[in-house]
Amino acid sequence: MFVNWAQKEINLKIVYYGPGLSGKTTNLECIYQQIDPSLRGELITLKTREERTLYFDFLQLEFGRIKGMQPKFNLYTIPGQVYYAESRKIILRGVDGVVFVADSQKDRMIENLDSLLDLEENMISQGKTLEEFPWILQYNKRDLSEVYSCEEMDKKLNFLDVPRIEAVAVQNKGVVESLKLIIQRVLTTVQEMI
Amino acid sequence: MELAKKSGYQFMLSTEAFNEIASVLRELEAATRAELTFFCDANGIPITHSGKVNDSDLASISTLTAANFAATREIAKNLGENEGFQFLFLEGKERNMYFGNIGFDYLLTIVFSKSVALGMLRIYANRAVKQLAKILQQAHEKEKASETIIDDEFTALLNNAIDASFGKSH
Ligand SMILES: Nc1nc2c(ncn2[C@@H]2O[C@H](COP(=O)(O)OP(=O)(O)OP(=O)(O)O)[C@@H](O)[C@H]2O)c(=O)[nH]1
Numbered sequence: 001m002f003v004n005w006a007q008k009e010i011n012l013k014i015v016y017y018g019p020g021l022s023g024k025t026t027n028l029e030c031i032y033q034q035i036d037p038s039l040r041g042e043l044i045t046l047k048t049r050e051e052r053t054l055y056f057d058f059l060q061l062e063f064g065r066i067k068g069m070q071p072k073f074n075l076y077t078i079p080g081q082v083y084y085a086e087s088r089k090i091i092l093r094g095v096d097g098v099v100f101v102a103d104s105q106k107d108r109m110i111e112n113l114d115s116l117l118d119l120e121e122n123m124i125s126q127g128k129t130l131e132e133f134p135w136i137l138q139y140n141k142r143d144l145s146e147v148y149s150c151e152e153m154d155k156k157l158n159f160l161d162v163p164r165i166e167a168v169a170v171q172n173k174g175v176v177e178s179l180k181l182i183i184q185r186v187l188t189t190v191q192e193m194i
Numbered sequence: 195m196e197l198a199k200k201s202g203y204q205f206m207l208s209t210e211a212f213n214e215i216a217s218v219l220r221e222l223e224a225a226t227r228a229e230l231t232f233f234c235d236a237n238g239i240p241i242t243h244s245g246k247v248n249d250s251d252l253a254s255i256s257t258l259t260a261a262n263f264a265a266t267r268e269i270a271k272n273l274g275e276n277e278g279f280q281f282l283f284l285e286g287k288e289r290n291m292y293f294g295n296i297g298f299d300y301l302l303t304i305v306f307s308k309s310v311a312l313g314m315l316r317i318y319a320n321r322a323v324k325q326l327a328k329i330l331q332q333a334h335e336k337e338k339a340s341e342t343i344i345d346d347e348f349t350a351l352l353n354n355a356i357d358a359s360f361g362k363s364h
């Protein structure tokens with residue numbers, strides 16, 4: 001969190017994490033399309049020719065003045081492909097909250113777990129732990145047929161019992177809900193910290 | 195110099211420090227006839243600028259600048275330059291860009307015309323970086339984190355604003 005008193009701005013950073021192709025970029029695109037255009041900046045995407053995230057996506061949201069202050073939410077996605085480990089570390093710096101976008105397809109569970117482990121390691125190197133940090137799980141791609149039930153997903157991924165949301169990001173389902181939930185978690189944590 | 199605390203990174207920049215930073219940037223702009231100078235944190239959050247640019251463009255430029263800087267810092271590390279590169283310089287057709295870091299936590303960027311001598315620009319930029327480092331050092335030492343801005347009322351109001359911004363379907 002960065003507070004600029006002179007400008008009356010509160011900046012918060014939210015990162016969408018998860019394995020390759022789980023739907024992180026789709027989440028940001030969906031938010032970009034749905035939010036009142038006067039409240040958002042441009043959607044920056046740095047991607048490969050194959051439409052995969054190369055470095056990050058970025059979208060800034062504002063919600064007007066609240067008690068005289070202007071909260072700004074800086075949303076980032078990380079590149080999920082294993083190869084881009086260094087980029088993930090950079091994007092995670094100074095993060096205030098994480099939406100972990102998991103792929104519900106059965107054959108993607110190992111990738112989900114690897115990515116979660118990668119997140120945990122990167123958090124630890126920033127002096128944070130997943131136990132104390134505000135994050136939520138999004139079970140995406142619920143529209144596909146070969147998926148685990150949410151209970152099974154919980155057993156495999158939600159060992160810390162964080163809030164989770166079902167989503168079909170390509171149909172705008174669960175995306176705004178996830179955003180609202182992470183913002184809430186982040187604000188609660190900030191409130192306790194100050 | 196690593197100013198920000200490692201865990202629970204949060205920083206409140208006082209109005210006093212902000213004004214000092216803004217004045218360094220104005221002086222720098224005047225001395226170098228820069229088109230744009232801006233100052234952001236290592237996460238790309240724009241703090242203040244001097245010159246003409248709209249807010250949305252500034253947010254994009256700052257984010258990309260910071261990401262670019264972070265990437266070059268990692269490259270430097272891989273090459274055994276553990277302190278990172280001192281500055282970056284980009285050359286365009288009409289204008290050039292200079293990026294200097296203040297410790298690992300802040301960045302100063304200057305956009306200037308090709309007609310400005312690089313040597314002169316570097317001298318003024320170096321001075322500005324030193325001044326900014328001092329201001330920030332003091333700001334971090336003096337920071338008081340006690341002011342409560344985010345309370346239950348704030349959260350409730352923000353939630354309403356978010357609901358309104360996405361329409362009623364959610
Ligand atoms: N069926 C289905 N497809 C989805 C859903 N969400 C995303 N997709 C598709 O999955 C593919 C990958 O989505 P992206 O959002 O690019 O994935 P990503 O997580 O950003 O991937 P990386 O950038 O490589 O980390 C795209 O073809 C999306 O259209 C969903 O809920 N259901």
Ligand SMILES: [Mg+2]
Pocket residue numbers: 024025026052053077078079080
């Ligand atoms: Mg992506």
